[in-house]
Amino acid sequence: MLLSILQVVFSLGLADEHYLRTRTTGADAVRAAAGYWWPERAEGLCGVPADEIRRAAAILAAGSPAHGGHGTVILTGRGVEQGIRGTDTVTAAINLALALGLPGQPNSGYGPITGQGNGQGGREHGQKCDQLPGYRSIEDPAAREHVAGVWGVDPSALPGPGLPAVELLSAIGTDQGPRALLIHGSNPAVSAPDSQAVVERLRALELLVVCDFVPSETSQLAHVVLPVTQWAEEEGTVTSVEGRILRRRQAVDPPPGVRSELEILADLAGRLGSQVAFDTSADAVFDELARASAGGRADYSGLSHALLDEESAQFWPVPANGVSTPRLFAERFATTDGRARMVAVDAGNPTTGPDISLVTGRVLQHYQTGAQTRRVTVLDKAVPEPYVQVHPTLAQRLNIAEGDIVDVRSPRGTARARARLSVNIRPDTLFMPFHWGGSGCVNRVTEDVCDPVSGMPAFKLTDVTVTPALGQVC
Amino acid sequence: MARLVVAGHGMVAARFLQELSALGHDHDVEVFAAEDCEPYNRVLLTDLLMGTAGGRDLRLPGIEDPRIRVQRGTSVASLDRHNRRVRTSDGTTVGYDHLVLATGARARTVDLEGIDSHQPPTGVHVLRSIDDAAAIIAAASQARSAVVLGGGVLGLEVACGLARRTASVTVVHPTGVLMDRQLNAGACEALQTTLAAMGISCLLHTTAEKVLTRNGNLSGLVLSDGRRLDAELLVMSCGTVPETGVAQAAGLTCAPGVLIDADTLATEDPLIYAIGDCASPPEGSSGLVAQGWEQARRLARLLTGSPVAAPSRTPAPTDVVRVKGGLDVVSMGVNAAASTHSSQRRIQLLDASAGRFVEVVVDGDRIVGATAVGAGSTAADLTAAYTRAIAVPKDPAQMLIRPSDSAAGRTGSPTTMPESLTVCSCNGVSKGDLMRAWEAGDRSVAEVSARTRATTGCGGCSDVVAGIVEWLAAGDPDQTTSSGALEDDTQRKRDAHEMEMSRG
Structure with a gap:
């Protein structure tokens, strides 16, 4: 359906051809690939009437700045990403946004809406198996060098990419896989796909430690449960889909005996013989992540809790001694030639569907x-x-x-x-x-x-x- | 490396080459394309006429494959099966290990008195190529009246395109039913309502006998009933004829396209395949690109030794005919023109003066065919259900009309509503909860809301909650509702209504 809206945008001349020419590469292949999905053909597969597909294209185009509109934002949710062709589907949505000339324009662009409260901020500081703070790849030598420097270790001490979550959960407790797992505020016994198989794997671990503030189903399987502070009992930041960093302030004191995860990780690191001292106050840890992210795509190095307490509208990248970037991609994209790279996708050959x-x-x-x-x-x-x-x-x-x-x-x-x-x-x-x-x-x-x-x-x-x-x- | 020669480079051949390249093949491929230009989407030619596409938008994805070479403006002229060679139009001889015929079809022209085939008058056109489309568009800018000969799918789409460009458009059709391979009389009646509204006249049971010219330009037509029509532009859309000249000359059986095996797509010569409009598979050639593309997909897989069927899915049916141009017409499978077997059940809705006709044919719990004219979203639902082979409801008549959007069970009186029914979905409040609030002493919508939180979310249930409170008051033997409380409720409704209006 996305490809069909794109086909209409191109064939009715609604695309921002100037934007495509000056700010992107690969538009021609995308234009041709969309040509397979004229609305009457798409209708038969997705069940959305051809006229509605055309109307959707008209509405999106009318709002776009290239057509004098106040702005059009294309947002996708989990349904778009959480399929075996999720990457292709998101690419189709991004191609549509680029064809309409949206990214970098006022009140316009593309964004994904994800499910977790600070999924955005977490991802940006390396809370993924293959990334480093600042939204960088753990395999990028320059990034490894910089971050290792901030942490005072040799770059070779940093690991390479690990297993993505789903693979990790099927590897734990197996002969070749991890024998111990620390889980922080996650409940994979309920949230992971094929959950009963995941529960078996969790039971097979030699050591399962769960840090949480409610007795979740996963915590019931743990050897050790560490009660931790809850969001209202902590200082920190959250980052929104537009890259805006928001201050999060403690509202209540935690109950006695409850530690924060910063305290737990520092303690654990010490007992494991770490030579590096781990800070336990949120603003110091934020400063460390800010330094580590310097030069990366999500550059927080110009920020601190103190600054965010004064100024509310800060968008990354905010380089040290630089300014916040309220509108990403206004001048260039984060590619070597500064242009957005459009990748053609096809919906594939139509097949019959499952009954239900x-x-x-x-x-x-x-x-x-x-x-x-x-x-x-x-x-x-x-x-x-x-x-x-x-x-x-x-x-x-x-x-x-x-x-x-x-x-x-x-x-x-x-x-x-x-x-x-x-x-x-x-x-x-x-x-x-x-x-x-x-x-x-x-x-x-x-x-x-x-x-x-x-x-x-x-x-x-x-x-x-x-x-x-x-x-x-x- | 096996040598593969492909004769033709239209939509189906282009798709075949794309699939072959994507699968990873070890053939040395030589393609001969009769047309000079890059392959384009022929289905969208009528979009050019309608002004809903530019020429550039018809381009199909190209392939960058060093082992596939395309020669444009060069066709295969003859075939030597014994020596496994073809001779091209520029005199070269090329050998092959496998040959794929994808030569397509040409437009059928009708012999009309007054048309000298060596020097046809200007104003007489067919629509098959992108050049044809450009010529028609140019001619339409000069023509006052246009006639389309043949009211099949293509003819009707052409008529829609011309209706935006000329003052008068007439479709002349030999039988009593337009699109007689897909529609029946009732569906045709519904369709004509829409065509008339678009300014397109239809003359059924009529053929053209003679062409009138003035100074070598078309000026009119004489019809089979003797009438004379003014016309400066005539588009013949009388079907297609498969291009099988080369195949026939080489002794391959054609009826009318080159006969091929259902599974292997091979002709009677095991080294020669045929796909697209030039081929006749056992089920017949539908002339639809979906069939050709499915053949292209399968042949690419066969030639690269890849599994033909996806592990858990069968290919979708390829016989959906969907008319473009603002005509809301779709037919598939056992359509309105086809007869049914005794095990099949046909359910119809005819609403001719509103331009609507919907029919579904069911066998067991599956749709085996459907036809829809002027049926909007119902048509899309039917097509998706047919394409994806989804089971039908117990009463298939429910597929002829889309249900209205009111939540199931939301309509109906407070008396008949079950107590377990959720009335306020934002806060999960059931009718029973409201009744218990009443029993606990609440006597107005405001009081019930305070206790249960009903109406405090989106407010969409306000009317239903107010109705239940009124019903509870009416049925309560103590009648402890003061008239003041009911007035509060009425004012609340007015306030809520005003809020809705200002929200726009």
Whole structure:
């Protein structure tokens, strides 16, 4: 569908040809590849009427600065990324944004909306198996040299890329894999695809340490649980999708005996014989990350807690002695020639679909695996139990009534939930939120197949069967 | 390295080469392209007429493969099967280990009195190539009246394109049903409503007999019923004829396209394959690019020894006919023109004066065919369901109309609504919760909201909650609602309505 909107943009002359000529490379191949997906052809596959595809293109173009609009932003959510062709789908969205001349223009651009409170900030400072602070690759020699220098170690002391999350979770507790795992505020027993297999792996570890502030399902499997401070009990920052760094201030004191993760990591490092002293105050650690990120794409080196306390609108890169960058890509892109590189993608050859597809996701009232929100009475009461959203004609075909308990099944496992009928879903699709563990844990059903480029698991589309079940929902 | 010769470089050949290159092959490939230009999307030629595409937008993705060489403006002129050689139009001889025929089809022309085939009058056109399209667009700028001969898919799309460029467009069609391979009389009736609204007249059961000219330019047509039509532009869209000259001369059986095997795509000569419009597979050639592209995909896989079928999916059906140009028409599988078997069930909706016709044909729990005219999003749903082979509802008639957007069960009176029904989805408040709030002493929407949080999210349930509170008041034997509380509720509704209006 994205390719079809792009085809319309090109064929109706809505593309910003000047922008494509001066600020991108690869536009011609993208233009030709989009040509396979004229709206009438796309309609037959995605079920979105050709006229609506054309209208979408017109609306997006009308808002774009090139057409005198106030701005158009294309935002994608997890559904776009969490499929085996997630990278290609995001690329299609980015190509659309570039074709309309959006990135770098006022009130315009492309952005992904992710699920975690500070996923953006975390990713930018190396909380990924293949990255270093500043949004840099752990394999980049210049980055390794700089960061090692900040930490006072030899670059060769830094490891190479590790395993992406899904691979890691299937390797732990195996003969060749890690024997000990530290988990911080994550609940993979519920959130990981093929969750029952992941629980087996967690049980197979020699040592599982969980740092969390609620007794999550994963913490129940741990050998050692370290209670840590919760977000309102900490100082720090969060970073938004536009690269804005926001100060986060402590609101309450933690209970006695509770340590912060900074304290725990410093203590652990000391006991493991580290020669490097680890700071335990948030502003000092921020300063260290700021220095480490200097020269990287997400350059925080001009920032500090003190500065952020005074000035609120700071966007990276903020080099030391430099200024904040409220609008990224206004002048150039982070490539060697400064141009955005457009990569052609194709939707592939049409195939028949599965009879019933399962999509997982979130509801307003719960956050992630529900480990926190299920413990808040008002929220728990609002959405108290696992449910699966079903279209009435599908329900009828399956002999399921509103409120029936059903089993949703895939080769990986079964999830049990209450059926809720709605016409706001396709008759071949089910939606199930992932906020519960136990028998209602939808990740018992999802598979750990991943996009080959990003390593992102395909949560958003699983072939399933559905049958009425007996018994109560846990 | 095996030598592969490809005769033709249109949409299907281009796709074949792209798939071959992407799979990684070890062939030495020589391609002979009759047309001088790069391969383009022929399906979108009518978009050029309609003004919804520029010439540049018809370009297909090119391939950069050092082992694939394309010679433009050179076609295969003859085939020597015994010695495995072809001779090209510029006299060169090229040997092959495998040969792929992808020579396409040409437009069928009708013999009309008054057309000298050696010196046809200006104003008479066919639409098959990008040059044809350019010529038609130029001619249309000078023409007052245009006639399209043949009311099939192409003819109707051409008519739509011409309707934006000339003052008068008439479609002349030999049978009583436009698109008679896809539609029936009812569907045609619905379609004509839309065509008339676009200013396109249709003359059914009519053919053209004679062409009238003035100074070598077309000026009119004489029809089979004797009538005379003014026309400065005539586009013949009377079907296509597969280009099989070379194949026939070499002794390959053609009926009408080159006969090929369903699985191997090979002709009776195991070293020669044929794909696209020039080929006739056992199921028949539909002339649709989807069929040709699927053949291209399969042949590329066969020639590179790759598995033909994806592990868990079968290829989607390739017989969906979707008309462009602002005509909302789609047909697939057992369509309105086809007859059904006894095990098949045909369900129709005809709403001719509103330009609408929808039909679905079901066998067991699958759609085996559908036809939709003027049916908007229903058509898209049907096509997606057919293409992806999704099971149908218990009553397939439900597929003929899309249900309205009101949440299931939201409509209906408070009396019949089950207690477990969620009334406020933002806060998860059921009818039963509201009833318990009433039992606990709440007597107005404001009080019930304070206790249950209903209406405090998006506010979309305000009317339903107010209705339930009224119903509870009406049914309560104690009748402790003061008229003041009901007035509060009415004012609240007014306030909420005003808020909605100002939110725009």
